[in-house]
Amino acid sequence: MTLRLELNGITKRFPGVIANENVSFAVAPGEIHALLGENGAGKSTLVKIIYGVQRADEGTIAFDGRKVEIASPHAARSLGIGMVFQHFSLFEAMTVLENIALGMDNPPPRRELEEKIRHVLNTYGLSLDPHRDVHTLSVGERQRIEIVRALIQNPKLLIMDEPTSVLTPQEVDRLFDTLRQLKAEGCSILYISHKLHEIKALCDTATVLRGGKVVATCDPAEETARSMAEMMIGGSLKDLSPKNDGVYGEERFAISNLSAPGEPPFGVSLKDVSFAIRSGEILGIAGVAGNGQNELISVLSGERTDGVSGVIRLDGSDLSKLGVGARRRAGLAALPEERNGHAAIGQMTLAENTLLSARGPKLLAGSGILRTGKAHDYARTVIEAFSVKATGPKAKAGSLSGGNLQKFVVGREIMTDPAVFIVSQPTWGVDAGAAGFIRQAMIDLAAKGAAILLVSQDLDELLELCDRLAVINAGKLSETMDVKTVSIEKIGLLMGGVHGEDDAAADAEMHRGKAA
């Protein structure tokens, strides 16, 4: 049997790093092949080489048994390679149809294209209205545009880069159905993910990359999620030591009727958000990205106060009229999702970065004067306590890897012993070892009596850490649920919210009705 794709000895060097070193593996027709690895393991570079975005320094690629040079994405597409990127490339103000036409090398006339699109949609049971404007679509629907874009060219190999990171559980199931149907038709799929149970459920073979090299090839069905994770990190995973279940103190942090307008043009407004967290408790907020999570964090931290109404109480006193600094002094620490450029300044040293948020609580400045020595010591303490890999407090924040910078900023906040810790995506893009460390630090902080609000898109993380869970959708927060009794299906439906399949279909009907 001819192999669909065969990589032989692929090496790619960048100044200072080797992204891929002598990588070889093969994908058979109709095989779903997983590419596993931590951030920085070289998955993206490898995929970019296959899709013609980058060129390998050494090694060969064979497609359908023939040696090929893939010089550009155009060349890749004409070979029959399609790719669905993790970050969508869509024009918000244009329709689905226009976006698909823009992505094609030789788009056929509109009518013909629409027919083709409808054919693909019907064949794979995807629901999408070609005439809707993209900005009205949910993330799952947007991904479908990218998938249709790829499928319309009848690919023989489809590359999917972290496709499920923005989907609800139901959307994930539907995506897997589509992928299995493609597999049955003989299309090969190269599936990149770090969600191990998905790989177990979907993939036939997995190639594990670490530090740019292939370290293992396995059959996911025969491995456990844990064994695959250990292949990825090349060591054994530590278990989290859980905090005392059900031991909570007084109510520490209470939000009632919090509303805030969204930032134009496509910002999400917060609508009447209320919740309360007790001492020692971790409340999780699940939701698909872009449903008001960042708005909620910036309103709670005090970074946004324009047009905000509602009450934010910490140990009974109202913080809603206070600025960022005063809230921090009251014991509220909030850490936004974006670490470099929001929670830290890349051009500044780690010592200077402690001054951003810890200068009040840790007295790193007084009467207008910086205590640079103290800041330096505090940075060193954080580096040591959180095992941050850095040359020292004088290292520039931008010189740290994403995971290490994340450990540093989380440590900087946690070591101020906040009464309330609000954190968004604390382990996003962080390797498994560091993620475990950060999660343990949060559990320990809660055990000391802090109230923690954890905003995350990673359901596994939420289920592992939180006592209670709520779902945010289109700026509205659901009721909070106990994690022990909650069902994944229910969370998924809440995450889908008004953008759920039925509603979307109904919306689409209405649209068509109006257009007619």
Next chain:
Amino acid sequence: MGWELEPRGEASRKANLAAPVIAVFGALVTGAILFTFLGHNGLSAVYEIFIAPLTNTYRWQDLLVKAAPLAIIATGLAIGFRANVWNIGAEGQYILGGLGGTWVALQTLDMTGGWILPAMILMGMIWGAAYAAVPAILKTKLGVNEILSSLMLNYVAIQLLYYLMRAPWKDPMAFGFPQTAMFTSDQTLPMMASGTLIHLGVPIAAAIALTAWGVMTRTIVGFQVRSVGASPKAARFAGFSASSTVWLALLVGGGLAGLAGILEASGPFGQMVPQFPTGYGYTAIIVAFLGRLNPLGILIASFVLALTYVGGENAQTAIGLPNAAAGVFQALMLFFLLGFDILASYRLKRTAPKPSPTANTSGVTPVEAEGARA
């Protein structure tokens, strides 16, 4: 084939310090070639402008006197530039500072007392800062770009100066010349040593630069300015308000430009005349960048630029170079500095003609569409 700028990773500290030196050297070489082509002796042009003044102790005093206002203005501008507030209106703020002090002087021509000079200086700073408050209001309330508003106010300031000199403030005893009365001895800056040109403004300039250096590195305000400049979002995370930073930057910049103005008026000029603006407000922008926006670096850079002023005059008389020669060298320095700064953080690379799609996190830039153009 095309050319592309590729980031070098972290720009090195060495390159950051080397760039101004290379820029000055590059300006000298290019200037020499340029003036040779224009029919002058290029090498002697460079010699007369940059070397000759240094060989003459009398010129040394002149250098200090010219460097002082440049250093004062550039220090104020650098604070703003650090916060990404681009005040190009120092020339106007300098004029208004001179006018503010002159107003006090005109009210106190018949009085005596040690308080008069401090009052003039204070009023000069207030007028300079007030003039810079106009772009600050426009920026914070209406989002008007401060580069345009501050720049255009320079021309307004010049016209205001001309008006005041030709009518309300004209000295009736000046035989119709458009100028104010000469300042009294209580209204002029004392000399630091008798028989020299070095006035009180010179030590003031040094003190201001040192103070600014301390404020920028050791205080919360300095940290605020640096944070806002480096990352507005992170500054908001730190609890620093963007609009208060704009105000701070413009008021300090305007106040210091105003200070330089009144020190010039009450020092070397000793009165107000229409020839008062000499481009210090613009030259100080070059000083600020050549000094790497660091007050200590600015002290050094102010001497280099003062040299072009003093040497430019020297070259006019010595070898008949046009007055614009100094300006050409100043511009070349800024040009080379900006160029080397780019090359310090990027390297020039030849690229194949293929498009290089870049993933974009915002999800709006179409990767696929880029591929489609190929």
